[in-house]
Amino acid sequence: MPQGVRPLGDVGGVVDVVMPARNEATTVAANVAAARGCRWVRDVIVVDDGSSDATAERAAGAGARVVRRDATIGSKALAMAAGVAATDADAILFVDADCTGLTSGHLDAVCRPFVEGRATMSIGFFDYGRFWNWVVPRCPPLSGERIVPRWVFEAVPETKLDGYTIEVRLNEVICEARLRTSARIMAGVQHRTKRAKVGRRAGMGQTWRMYKALVSLLRPVGDIRWRTYWFYLRGLTVEP
């Protein structure tokens, strides 16, 4: 095991962070720093799809290994796949590069149920306020902050690695195998929305296209079974 790597408790093995990032120069360094400080993390790999800002430089400056995808059309899912392919870690902690307020303590808390063998997938959710903090973890999870064994990511067929739908595909692998999920709110954590990044009009357009792609995954249009959500709820533990 490389020097400085902490073993994965009951599970055994190594955790690396994979952080997809496209034009996230504003926030990427802080998120790399948070990820590097997580007690179970060995390396932080930032995957950049041709950002036009200083994302790659700031990520590297904060101590990440930067993988560049040579892509004319970016894709969150393909960026994540490139990150997983660039490491031999046994488990991957995915962290979006646009989080605000994220600390190593939040990521420790996300990893702990996984490391202790209480869940196969462990997720952190943004802090939306009291009411939504109860609702959101009990909905099909779309959060990018989650740890899974690498086999879970590799179980998603290449043909299904499609942009923002990747989280639904990870849910599908976990839930169809009736595996357990742990969920928690990351107090004080938010993210820069698409509207903040590219302006109101373009941001709303991108958000609309993202949700349209997500909804069209469901039967009868798509191939995700409704029962997947039932299996999610059955295997779910929401932690304080």
Ligand SMILES: Nc1nc2c(ncn2[C@@H]2O[C@H](COP(=O)(O)OP(=O)(O)OP(=O)(O)O)[C@@H](O)[C@H]2O)c(=O)[nH]1
């Ligand atoms: N490398 C790479 N990263 C991407 C791409 N698209 C999104 N990302 C990253 O994936 C993370 C999440 O993307 P966002 O666009 O914020 O999506 P979101 O948070 O699900 O959606 P919003 O609620 O609208 O912000 C961020 O770190 C993005 O920079 C891409 O094409 N390539």
Ligand SMILES: [Mg+2]
């Ligand atoms: Mg975001």
